[in-house]
Amino acid sequence: MNFNLDDIDFRILEMMQCNARISNADLARELEMAPSAILERVRKLEQKNAIMGYTTRLNPAAVRQKLLAFIFIRTKDGFGETGKTTQALSKIPEVQEVHHIAGEDCFLVKVRTEDAASLMELMRKSFKKIPNISSTRTTIVLETVKEEQQLVIPKM
Amino acid sequence: MNFNLDDIDFRILEMMQCNARISNADLARELEMAPSAILERVRKLEQKNAIMGYTTRLNPAAVRQKLLAFIFIRTKDGFGETGKTTQALSKIPEVQEVHHIAGEDCFLVKVRTEDAASLMELMRKSFKKIPNISSTRTTIVLETVKEEQQLVIPKM
DNA sequence: GGTGAAAGGAGTCATCC
DNA sequence: GGATGACTCCTTTCACC
Numbered sequence: 001m002n003f004n005l006d007d008i009d010f011r012i013l014e015m016m017q018c019n020a021r022i023s024n025a026d027l028a029r030e031l032e033m034a035p036s037a038i039l040e041r042v043r044k045l046e047q048k049n050a051i052m053g054y055t056t057r058l059n060p061a062a063v064r065q066k067l068l069a070f071i072f073i074r075t076k077d078g079f080g081e082t083g084k085t086t087q088a089l090s091k092i093p094e095v096q097e098v099h100h101i102a103g104e105d106c107f108l109v110k111v112r113t114e115d116a117a118s119l120m121e122l123m124r125k126s127f128k129k130i131p132n133i134s135s136t137r138t139t140i141v142l143e144t145v146k147e148e149q150q151l152v153i154p155k156m
Numbered sequence: 157m158n159f160n161l162d163d164i165d166f167r168i169l170e171m172m173q174c175n176a177r178i179s180n181a182d183l184a185r186e187l188e189m190a191p192s193a194i195l196e197r198v199r200k201l202e203q204k205n206a207i208m209g210y211t212t213r214l215n216p217a218a219v220r221q222k223l224l225a226f227i228f229i230r231t232k233d234g235f236g237e238t239g240k241t242t243q244a245l246s247k248i249p250e251v252q253e254v255h256h257i258a259g260e261d262c263f264l265v266k267v268r269t270e271d272a273a274s275l276m277e278l279m280r281k282s283f284k285k286i287p288n289i290s291s292t293r294t295t296i297v298l299e300t301v302k303e304e305q306q307l308v309i310p311k312m
Numbered sequence: 313g314g315t316g317a318a319a320g321g322a323g324t325c326a327t328c329c
Numbered sequence: 330g331g332a333t334g335a336c337t338c339c340t341t342t343c344a345c346c
Contacts, residue, residue: 016212023321036323036332039323052215055173055210059159060307063166099299139261148253151221323338
């Protein structure tokens with residue numbers, strides 16, 4: 001898939017990545033273009049799925065989600081049969097990320113819960129019910145020093 | 157730290173987490189309150205750092221960042237001396253996350269680059285220059301099934 | 313903390329280039 | 330694709346409760 005983005009698109013993406021609530025008018029001023037032109041570009045970026053959404057980054061502590069863990073999961077799935085397992089994992093709200101990884105382990109999953117007890121409960125209630133999981137290895141995060149989704153925007 | 161949030165705050169956070177570009181007027185209509193009251197609550201949530209920012213989620217492919225990897229890093233840092241290493245890692249723009257983890261490995265780092273070649277280059281140019289890194293173990297992501305930052309908002 | 317009014321600004325769209 | 334202009338609606342502030 002080719003997104004066919006030009007320099008103006010990249011600058012829009014860069015500014016919106018930093019601040020999703022920037023006004024269309026401010027974008028237009030910064031890029032010295034008419035607001036209507038910017039609005040149309042933003043709509044096209046949304047349509048092309050270059051922009052996948054606008055989210056507010058919440059402080060996990062403010063919503064009582066203090067525990068972060070990464071879990072490596074091995075499955076009994078055969079080659080190319082991982083669809084059901086990934087779907088089941090993805091449906092769990094506490095699971096923020098599901099990656100299919102190279103190497104011996106099959107999946108890497110990022111999970112946020114209130115505390116260690118609720119992680120245990122989640123694993124007992126949700127993970128154990130996924131049939132093909134054969135083993136898990138959990139890594140608890142003691143402290144998060146950096147956590148961003150900012151991508152490095154090409155300069156063209 | 158106590159954030160002292162009430163149910164209305166949680167509902168604001170929930171709606172804004174889904175869509176950072178929701179208008180203040182729409183929030184007010186949904187919660188059946190005056191726009192000025194909502195605006196003040198949002199400002200306070202920002203001040204308290206319950207809201208840490210508003211970001212646009214970009215498609216990594218649209219900005220040519222197709223490779224995702226997790227790197228486990230061991231260091232020669234003594235107990236409580238990890239400050240310089242974490243700072244150096246956090247400064248690298250391609251490094252999206254730096255976590256201090258329990259267990260034998262010291263850090264888990266999430267990195268996005270254009271491809272495998274640019275990951276190698278990043279490791280040669282940036283990682284090798286951080287003095288206390290003693291070893292790294294890299295896990296390449298083959299496919300990302302889910303990747304969100306959505307937190308589960310308490311229902312009070 | 314919340315409301316309501318008022319002014320200034322932003323979003324949006326039809327139209328033309 | 331981008332600009333202009335016009336209409337509508339939103340944002341923001343402030344006096345009042």
